[in-house]
Amino acid sequence: MSHKKHASAFFGVLLAFSFSAFAQKDSLFNAAENFHQENKPLEAVEAYKNIGRYFESIQDYDSAFHFYRIEGEYIKEHIEKPTRDSLLGKVYMDFSFVALGMRNLDMALPYLDSAEFIYEKLKSYGDLARVMNNRANALNEMNRFQEAIGYLLKAIEYGELVENKESEDALLNSVYNNIGKNYLSLEDWSNAAKYTQMAINIHSSYEINNAHARLNLSNAYIGMDSTELAIQAALEAEEIYKEVGFAYGIIAAKNNIGLALKNQGNWEEASKLFEESILMSEEVNYPLGKLEAMINRSPILASNGQFVKAISEMKEAEELCLLYDDNQYLKSVQENLAELYEKTGNTSLALTYFKSFKALDDSLKSSENVKNVNDLLLRYESSEKEKQLAKQEAEIQTQNATLAIKNSQLAYLLSGLGILILGGTFFYSRNRSLQKEALQQAVIEEKEKGLDAVIQATEEERKRISKDLHDGIGQQLAALKLGLQNIQKRAGQDIQPELMEITGRFSKSADEIRQISHQMMPRALMEAGLVQASEDLLRNTFQYSDIHYEFEHHGMEERLDERIEISIYRVLQELLTNILKHSQANHVNIQLLKLKNKLTLLVEDNGQGISNENSKGHGQMNIRNRLDLIKGTVNYEPGSENGLLAIITVPLD
Structure with a gap:
């Protein structure tokens, strides 16, 4: 039995900075202050960014978020457009990195939306490719593999528009590596090896990305039981991680080598490496490195009769999995516990953990997921082949135009037939599962219709009474x-x-x-739209209070569907009322952002946060009911100054 999660999935959200480079963090604070005093705003911005990245590298995410926030405020005050917009895009990207590091994926996506909005406006294709790449990282961690692949293909399209060859190579290296990570999550080892090898073949100017690709290739070889190749790739990754001083990568490489040795039957050497990984993880405060080593070492402890220690470590590992909301690792922990309890004669607990393991394994590794990802990549590869064929046909055309035309027609005919067959197969396989979902969906829709009718009737009555x-x-x-x-x-x-x-x-x-x-029913909402109504609401809500507010909006030139505008207005009304009554805040920041097919509302205050009592009241229920009807979501996060950040997201398609 072997256990291995794609280790660099977590590394993908960390930055390539050595710990030694930030050993004297006081110098970073001094540098930021000096640059500010010397009126060197760009250097001061970079210094604040480095402070944030220092805290990010040691996983102090609250502090990282705080200094990225300071960086953003400094940029707004001291940098002129268009440089300001470009730098703010990078701040939003850093926010998303912090959220991913915290495993708070719902929080990461709105920041990526903000970055995408800025970079689209600036036509910055390399940055857009990075946004798509990072969005795919988040979706991959949420087990939304098909969506992740879609964004990775978009990243490739943007990457091909980058004029700088070095930047293009770095982007494509990262994208192919992430496609490989998707297949590692699905345990499709051959495709994982294929795409990570493609990443390795395109050298990145960021050495740490070259190491990540080799580590992922090692993971794929472990899954394929190619232990010698797995050890070789892990050793190459470890060497690069040592050169750049990335401790987490060194730990992961040791775990990979240990797992490959264990699979070879060299359990003694493997156990030493796992012990080294655990000690090193504790030294640099890297719980996931310790978690992986404990999972891999569990069968070795069991073989030596150390069942109490093995079970104790797996229970600790289970808590870590729940803390990090990591189902890939949790699956391995449950499988280990099932075997440990079986060997100790506790058949009841063994059966319980085996059932949990099997259910989780089936959900993470369904054939439907694999097929959906394969379909997307097949379309991409077919597109790439068509580009190459078109180029070749253009060269042949001068020699034999008639033959080229016939070949082209045949190629399109076969391509169309292939797509038709793939589409038919896909819809046939989906048909049975859709039928099973139909009854459940019908029940849900009836409930939604009932609630919708109540709210619609309420709004109509509001309109009548208002008139x-x-x-x-x-x-x-x-x-x-x-x-x-x-x-x-x-x-x-x-x-x-x-x-x-x-x-x-x-x-x-x-x-x-x-x-x-x-x-x-505000007349401004009916006549002028959501932006004007929101401005009036903010002014009327806070005009007699000590609360100052900022309101920003982007992409809101066109009116939205009336139901969406009314629902978002009511949600904002509820949030502002809560702030006024309960938060004890003195500053509120509101952002309303429309990006392609998504509307995002961010409401942040610097008050005392949300209490358990307030989080379960009628106001919160009203907000969720409103959002349910327009397929929206709400998430609450700590604000930058111990307040509350409400993130409301609504699809517009």
């Missing part, structure tokens, strides 16, 4: 106020104070009616 208030009692109050003002002009001085008081009360009542009408 009645505005056109009915609101108009009457306004008319009465004018009448009183006319009487006041003709009345004597002795009753002027009373008339002024009555007029003031009418004005206050009219304002309250107008405010209620606006809250029921």
Whole structure:
């Protein structure tokens, strides 16, 4: 039995900086301050970035996020466009790296959306390729393999538009390596070896990426039981990791070599390497390195009769898997525990863990996932072959134009037939599973229709009441106020104070009616759209408070579907009310971003966060109900200053 997860899946989100380079972090703080004092803004930005990367390299993600935030604020204040936009894109990328390092994948995706928006505007194809690459990393970790491959193919398309050969090679090296990682997740070892070898064949100027590719190739060879090749690739990776001073990579390479030796039957040497990996992981505070070593060492401990220690380590490993939300490792832990309990005679627990292992294994390694990924890559490879054929045909055309045309027609005919066959096979295989899902989906849709009907009826009633208030009692109050003002002009001085008081009360009542009408259904939302309505809502919510706010919006030139606009407005209304009542904040930042087929709303305050009581109240239920109807999601994260960041995402297609 062998266990191996694609180790560089985690390394893909870490940066290639040596620990020794940041041994004196005080010098980084001094550098940032000095550059600021000397009015060297670009150097100061780089210094803040390096501080963030230092903390990222030691997995102090809160501090990393904090200094990237400082970097972003500094850029906004001191750098002019278009350089400012380009630098802010890199900050968003760094935020996504931190989120990926924290294994908070839902948090990473909106930051990548922001980076993509900026780089699309700047036509920065190399940066767009990196965004797609990082998005694929996140989706791969979420086991959304087909989507990940789609973004990797987009990364290749953008990479081919990069004019600098060195940059293009570095991008393609990373993309092919990530495709290989996808296949490692699916345990399709031959395709994993194929694409990681393609990555190795394209040398990257970032040496750490060359090491990652060799480590992944080692993983693939381990899966194929090619132990000598696995050891060779891991040794090559280890050498590069040592050169760049990347401790996590050295640990992973040792684990790979140990696993290959164990598979050869050299358990004594393997056990020594696993012990080294555990000790080194504890020294540099790398829990995942320790986790992998414990998983691999478990059968060796069992063979020596050390069942208590083996079970204890696997229970610790299980907790780490749950902490990092890592199902790939968890699958291996469950398999180990099933075998350990079976060997110790605890058949009940053995059966429990075996069932859990089998269910998880089936979900991670389904033939449907493999087929979907293969289909996408087949289309890409067919496209690449067609490009090569077109080039060859152009050269032959001068010699034999007629033959070239016939060959071209035949090629297109065969290509169309192949796509038709693939499509038919795909839809046939999908048909049975779709039928099983149909009943469950019907039940869900009925529930959604019921909730939708309630909310739609509520909104229609809001519109009616708002109109009645505005056109009915609101108009009457306004008319009465004018009448009183006319009487006041003709009345004597002795009753002027009373008339002024009555007029003031009418004005206050009219304002309250107008405010209620606006809250029921703001005219700005119906007439001008979500941006104008949001600006009015922010102004009206915070005008009598000590809370300052910033509102930014991008890509919101066109109106959205009315249901989406109303739902997002109500969600924002609920969030702002919570901030006003409970947060004790003095600053709020709101961003509304439309990027291609996705709408993202970010609401961040610097208050006291969200309590358990507030997280389960009616307001939160209303938010989720609203978002469910438009297929939206909401996630809450700690803000940059101990407050709360709400991330709302809504698909627009």
